[in-house]
Each structure stands twice: as structure tokens, then as C-alpha cells.
Amino acid sequence: KKKKAEATATKQAAVDDDAAALARLGRSERFFHVHYSRWITWSPPSLKGAKPVALFLAISLSGAGGLLSWRATRLEAPAEQEVFFPSDHMFTGLGDLMRDQFLTGSEDQYERGKLYVGLAGLHQPPEYTRWKPDKNRGAAVWDDQFDLSVPAAQLAFLGMCEELRTAPCGVRGCTKPPLTLVVPDTVECFMESFANHSGGASLLPKGDAFAPALQRWLDGDGDGVPGDGAQYRRDVGFVDGRLRYARVSYELTMLRSQPSAVVAEVHGKFVEFVEDFFEDAPKELGTAASAWPTTDSPAFVWMVTQQRLVSGVYQGFAICFPVAFGVLVVATGNFRVALFAILSIALVVGSLLGTCELSGWSLGTGESIAGTIVIGLAVDYTV
Secondary structure, three states: OHHHHHHHHHHHHHHHHHHHHHHHOOHHHHHHHHHHHHHHHOOOHHHOOOOHHHHHHHHHHHHHHHHHHHHHOOOOOOOOOOOOOOOOOOOOOHHHHHHHOOOOHHHHOEEEEEEEEOEEEEEOOOOOOOOOOOOOOOEEEEOOOOOOOOHHHHHHHHHHHHHHHHOEOOOOOEOOOOOEOEOHHHOEOHHHHHHHHHOOHHHOOOHHHHHHHHHHHHHOOOOOOOOOOHHHHHHEEEEOOEEEEEEEEEEEEEEOOOOHHHHHHHHHHHHHHHHHHHOOOOHHHOOHHHEEEEEOOOHHHHHHHHHHHHHHHHHHHHHHHHHHHHHHHHHHOOHHHHHHHHHHHHHHHHHHHHHHHHOOOOOOHHHHHHHHHHHHHHHHHHO
């Protein structure tokens, strides 16, 4: 009787402790502790251990997560300029307002750029690290075949300037008439001015006489008076006394602050023009690999950045999911539990990005960062 009384007292104490603990719970906690847990573990005798509520939730949520994960695969880089502030913020739409509403906007808001010739690439020293891109960036690698003192290269450079004026565009980013790749009358070609100064293309200095004559035209005779071509000094690159590169300036028919998808199309047209032209160009002018179309603003650079952000999300998935699964297997010691956990994590991430796609969002900067971060959050809560 004494033992039975002690057991009864112990059981009652446990019930009292549970009641006290339950009283301390909030409404939502009490709902999950009392009702939700009872529903998902409920199994009628006729089903022989099967749990219909739990089975329904597993099937329905897996289906919804699978559907949203499929929608997530349709996310692409933004087709419009990204908005980083709320709709009622004073900065939102300022760029569009300045471009479209001000009288000078139609002319001032087009991209300017330059086409460099003679640059083979960039040598990155062993101590360079991509995590510190502003340090030990390396040095330019010049195309040793580039030589504008050769008549064929001079004529080809002049032809490049002329063809650039009429290069077709045909993509949505080129909006300024005549809808060519660049605005024809904005092309600034130093070789054309130097040829006019020399009396014509056929009278351009050749061989060893070319570089000294070009430098005198740019810098003058050393008496402090600029040469006739002083405005083109930055378009010609002398390194250690040798002409290493040259460039052509222009204004694109593409407006500034365009989304990466639009910029990528225009950039592709530039690359296409360079490849087509240099296919038959003399070797002294260089190759398509040594010709670099650029923009004065970071348009082309930001285009690559956004593309890398999108690919970085999927690269992050490829790294994080296997690592998380391995950690779960080690931590739980149970392959099946780890498999269910990683599946839940995948559906959480897929559901989030799929909801973004259904909401009309693109995989922009914020979404790309959040897509990677949410993996860590999903792992924490699932575990």
C-alpha cells in the first residue's frame, strides 16, 4: 500500500507539473502542445496505426512545396531596373524621372563607352585573391602583334571606325534613332583625325616614323604647346615608348540604368560586331580577344555581377545542401531522419523562391542573397 501510494503521489506530482508548465504556455504554444500534437498523432483503430491527419499534411505540403520549387526554377535576372527603396521613398523613380521628364534627359541619359584594341588580357599574380579584388590586381597583358605602323592595320582601324558607325543593333536596349549600336556622329576616332592631318590615309606615316609622328601630333614639339591632336591623348596608349593600345569613343543608343537582361543583349551585339570584324582583320590590328568594348558607367560590369549573383544562388545550393545533409547524418546518427530533414529544408527554400516568382519578382540582388541565407535558417529550425 505504501508503494502504491508513493506511485500515485509521484504520478499526481507529474500531472501537477505538466499542468503548471501548460499554464505558463502562450496561446499558440498551447495550441500546438495540446491540440495540434493530438491531431497529427491521432490514429483510429480501423486504420491500424495509420495517422490520417499527418499523412494528409505530408502529402499536401509536399505537393505545394514541390509546385513552388518548380516555380522557383523559372526565376531569372531582373528584366527591369531593380528598386532598392519603398515605393513612397523620395529616391524611388528619381533616375527614370530625370531621364524621361527633364528637357535634357533624352540626350544626357545615354551610355557612353569605348572600344579598346591591343589589350590581350590581365595577368593576375599568385598573391592575388578574389576576396580582395582591389589588391594585387595584376598588370595588363599587351598583344605583341598590335602594330599600327603597318599600312594594313591603319586601314583596318579606319574601317573599324566606319563600320562601327553603321553597325546594326536590333535588340530592345537600342532605343535612340537610327537604332544602330552607337550614335553615328558620336564616334571619335583619332586615326581619322590623324589621317586628315597627314593629308589622307595613304599619306599616314609608316614603319618607324609612325610612332614619333603620332606623338608629335598628340603632344606637340615639346615647347609646351599642345599638338593638333591633343584631345585624343587619352585614346592612344604609349607604354615604355611603344604604342600598346588605342581606343575609339562613342555614345551608345542604350539608355543608362538598364536591367542586366537588356544590357546583356546590347553587350552581345558588341561582341558579335567585334568577332565579325576581326575575323578578316590583319594580325597587326589584333584579334577579337584583344578588343574590349566598355561603358563609362559600370553597366557591363554590373551586368556580369547580376549574372553571377543568379548563378551564385544555385552554386550555394550545390554546396550547402550536401554539407547540411552530412552534418545532419552525423548529428542525428539516423540516415532516414537526415533525409526527411534535408527534404524539408529543400521545400522551405523552394517554397520561398517559388512564392517570389508567383509574386512577379525576379532573382535580383536581394533575392539572391536571401535565397542563400534562408538555407541556414531552414536548417536551424528543422533541426
